[in-house]
Amino acid sequence: MLLLDDFLRYVKIDTQSDENSSTSPSTFKQYDLLNLLKKELDELGVENTLDEFGRLYGYIPGNDKHDCVGLCSHVDTALECSGKDVKPQIIKNYNGNDIPLGDSGLFLSKNDFPKLNECLNKTVITTDGTTLLGADDKAGIAIIKEVIRNVLKMDKSSRRPLAVLFTPDEEIGRGPEHFNLALYKAKFAYTIDGADPKYISFENFNAKSINVHIIGKSIHPGEGKDKLINAILLMNEFISYLPKDMIPYKTSGREGFNHIVSIKGDVENAEAYFILRNHDSNILKKQVDDFLLAKEKIEKEYKEAKIELSIKDQYRNMIEVIEKHPDCKTLIENIYKKMNIPFEYEATRGGTDGATFSFMNCPCPNLGTGSYNHHGRYEFAVLEEMELMSKIVTEIYKI
Ligand SMILES: [Zn+2]
Numbered sequence: 001m002l003l004l005d006d007f008l009r010y011v012k013i014d015t016q017s018d019e020n021s022s023t024s025p026s027t028f029k030q031y032d033l034l035n036l037l038k039k040e041l042d043e044l045g046v047e048n049t050l051d052e053f054g055r056l057y058g059y060i061p062g063n064d065k066h067d068c069v070g071l072c073s074h075v076d077t078a079l080e081c082s083g084k085d086v087k088p089q090i091i092k093n094y095n096g097n098d099i100p101l102g103d104s105g106l107f108l109s110k111n112d113f114p115k116l117n118e119c120l121n122k123t124v125i126t127t128d129g130t131t132l133l134g135a136d137d138k139a140g141i142a143i144i145k146e147v148i149r150n151v152l153k154m155d156k157s158s159r160r161p162l163a164v165l166f167t168p169d170e171e172i173g174r175g176p177e178h179f180n181l182a183l184y185k186a187k188f189a190y191t192i193d194g195a196d197p198k199y200i201s202f203e204n205f206n207a208k209s210i211n212v213h214i215i216g217k218s219i220h221p222g223e224g225k226d227k228l229i230n231a232i233l234l235m236n237e238f239i240s241y242l243p244k245d246m247i248p249y250k251t252s253g254r255e256g257f258n259h260i261v262s263i264k265g266d267v268e269n270a271e272a273y274f275i276l277r278n279h280d281s282n283i284l285k286k287q288v289d290d291f292l293l294a295k296e297k298i299e300k301e302y303k304e305a306k307i308e309l310s311i312k313d314q315y316r317n318m319i320e321v322i323e324k325h326p327d328c329k330t331l332i333e334n335i336y337k338k339m340n341i342p343f344e345y346e347a348t349r350g351g352t353d354g355a356t357f358s359f360m361n362c363p364c365p366n367l368g369t370g371s372y373n374h375h376g377r378y379e380f381a382v383l384e385e386m387e388l389m390s391k392i393v394t395e396i397y398k399i
Pocket residue numbers: 074136137170193
């Protein structure tokens with residue numbers, strides 16, 4: 001089966017990105033897959049361009065009376081777990097038992113991952129417990145390849161034009177760099193980079209970061225009364241002024257959070273780095289106000305202390321853009337309805353490449369891949385769900 005063959009071929013290629021690199025793509029091994037995909041597009045007769053930054057664009061012409069719709073997946077894999085020497089295990093007719101992951105001593109079990117309850121008698125593809133699988137996002141790439149094959153079988157006049165984009169470096173937030181909309185030609189697009197096929201995602205977090213730098217005053221502690229301003233203690237106090245329950249540990253769904261990522265310091269200087277997330281941009285503004293208020297309180301009490309806040313915008317919720325371009329929403333919704341497939345909206349608790357594309361004039365919701373537990377050894381994919389996604393996405397191009 002071509003879909004499975006493609007998927008297994010892609011996951012065996014190590015394409016991990018590197019957040020410490022400044023080149024584009026961040027690692028040259030991503031070209032091992034990009035060049036293969038280019039060759040495969042050539043063989044299928046799909047016109048394509050691999051640019052100097054490792055972005056691979058493909059285009060299949062169709063009936064010009066209909067808008068060109070794009071598809072997008074990323075070739076890189078996550079940093080948290082190695083993607084080298086991936087040895088996928090294929091479990092056909094899954095019988096519901098725990099699945100041993102090679103000789104690693106790890107098991108994929110229904111108790112830990114209830115999704116497996118829905119996978120009885122299906123084909124489940126897992127790791128051997130030593131690497132991630134890389135279904136994020138090679139399942140997306142394999143699905144797009146299957147869609148391309150299906151679309152090429154359609155008559156040109158009865159299909160919608162299809163634009164394809166394979167990007168490197170999504171996992172380090174640099175996928176949309178160098179994005180060339182003129183080359184892509186899509187009026188809107190879909191990233192195929194989610195999990196369960198039943199979820200359609202038009203929403204992601206609005207995201208800001210705040211670096212808090214507190215400058216104290218160090219003198220001999222024996223002489224410190226009313227003079228020694230300890231930056232470490234002030235940082236502690238600063239954090240205590242922030243809302244206690246607005247943290248990842250206590251939030252889910254549409255609740256946003258402030259997350260302290262790192263802290264370092266001594267008596268004279270203390271620095272803490274926070275990320276702030278909320279689907280609602282007005283609430284996100286209030287979260288920033290909490291930081292400004294904490295700064296004010298401390299500076300009022302300790303006149304000689306100095307607090308610098310460096311506030312940066314990171315990404316925005318694509319819903320702002322999608323609401324102005326409802327066609328990308330109605331098109332996919334109508335397909336799920338026509339195919340009688342139940343669907344739900346999912347507000348992604350993170351960012352997506354599609355969010356950034358959306359603000360670059362290419363609205364770009366996210367669809368599922370039929371793969372789960374991304375970024376680690378327990379990652380797995382369900383072949384039947386990948387097939388279902390390729391059928392759903394193929395429908396986009398039938399006019
Ligand atoms: Zn991904």
